Amino acid sequence: MFKSDRVAQILNLVTAGLLLVATAMVFFYAPTEVTMGAVQRVFYFHVAAAWVGLAAFMVTFVAGLVYLRTGKHLWDQIGHASVEIGLVFTVMGAASGSIWARPAWNTWWTWDPRLTTYTIMALIYVAYLMLRQGLDDPDRRARFAAIYGIVGFISVPITFFSIRIWRTIHPVVVGGSGDAAQGTFHMTSPMLQTMLFSVFTFSVVYVCLLVNRVRLEDLAERVEQLKVRMLSA
Amino acid sequence: MDTPDTFNYLLLGYAVLFGLPFLYLLSWWFRRRNLQRDLELLQTLNDEQKK
Numbered sequence: 001m002f003k004s005d006r007v008a009q010i011l012n013l014v015t016a017g018l019l020l021v022a023t024a025m026v027f028f029y030a031p032t033e034v035t036m037g038a039v040q041r042v043f044y045f046h047v048a049a050a051w052v053g054l055a056a057f058m059v060t061f062v063a064g065l066v067y068l069r070t071g072k073h074l075w076d077q078i079g080h081a082s083v084e085i086g087l088v089f090t091v092m093g094a095a096s097g098s099i100w101a102r103p104a105w106n107t108w109w110t111w112d113p114r115l116t117t118y119t120i121m122a123l124i125y126v127a128y129l130m131l132r133q134g135l136d137d138p139d140r141r142a143r144f145a146a147i148y149g150i151v152g153f154i155s156v157p158i159t160f161f162s163i164r165i166w167r168t169i170h171p172v173v174v175g176g177s178g179d180a181a182q183g184t185f186h187m188t189s190p191m192l193q194t195m196l197f198s199v200f201t202f203s204v205v206y207v208c209l210l211v212n213r214v215r216l217e218d219l220a221e222r223v224e225q226l227k228v229r230m231l232s233a
Numbered sequence: 234m235d236t237p238d239t240f241n242y243l244l245l246g247y248a249v250l251f252g253l254p255f256l257y258l259l260s261w262w263f264r265r266r267n268l269q270r271d272l273e274l275l276q277t278l279n280d281e282q283k284k
Contacts, residue, residue, distance in 0.1 A: 039239035042246035088257045099246040103239045226275045
C-alpha cells in the first residue's frame with residue numbers, strides 16, 4: 001500500500017474529489033445557523049480537523065506498540081508520519097476554533113479545560129518530533145519514539161473527555177453540552193450530514209497524507225543509507 | 234433576533250483551514266525536491282567512486 005505509485009495516485013484523486021464535495025456541502029448544503037451566522041460553517045472542518053488530530057496520535061500509539069513487538073521499521077515510519085500530520089490537523093483545529101470563538105465567546109482564547117488539555121497534548125507531540133531530531137542511531141530513535149508515542153498518548157483521552165469531565169464553555173458535539181457551554185446550537189439533519197461527511201473526508205485525507213508521508217520518509221532513508229555507505233567505503 | 238454578520242470570520246477560518254495544509258504540502262514539495270537532488274548527486278559520486 002505504501003510503496004505502490006498506483007495506490008497513492010488513486011488515493012490522491014479520491015481525496016481531492018471528497019474534499020471538493022465536503023467543501024460544497026459546507027457552503028451550499030448546510031443551512032446558515034441563526035444565532036451565530038456564517039461563522040458556524042467553520043464548525044464542520046474544525047470538528048473534522050480536531051478528530052483527525054486525535055486519531056493520528058492514536059495511530060502513533062498503535063504503531064509504537066506494533067514496532068516494539070515486531071521491530072519492523074515501517075511501523076516507526078508510520079508513527080513518525082502520523083505525529084507530523086496529526087500536529088498539522090491539531091493546529092488547524094485550534095486556529096479555526098479560535099476564529100469561531102471570537103464571535104461566539106467574545107474572545108480568541110481562554111484557558112478552558114478543553115483548550116488547555118488540547119495545548120498540552122500538542123506540545124507533547126511537538127516534543128516527540130524534537131526527541132527524534134536529537135537521536136542519531138535509527139534503532140535507538142525508533143525504540144525511544146515508540147515508547148514516547150505510547151506514554152504520550154495518555155494526553156489524548158484526557159483531551160477528548162475533558163469537556164465531559166470538567167465544567168467548560170466548550171460545546172460537546174456528541175452527547176449533551178454542560179450548563180456552562182457557550183456557542184451551542186440545534187443541529188439540523190443537513191448540518192449533521194455535513195459534519196459526518198466532513199469527518200469521513202478528513203479521515204480519508206489523513207490516510208492519503210500518511211501514505212505520501214511514509215513514501216517521503218522512504219526517500220529520505222534511501223539518501224541517508226547511501227551517504228552512510230559512501231562514507232564507510 | 235437578527236442573525237449577526239460573521240462572514241469575515243468565516244473567510245478567516247477557511248483561509249486557515251486550507252492555508253495550513255497548503256503550507257505543509259509545500260514543505261513536502263521542497264523536501265522531496267532536495268532529497269531527489271541529493272540522491273542524484275550521491276548516485277553520481279557513488280558511480281565515480283566505483284570507477
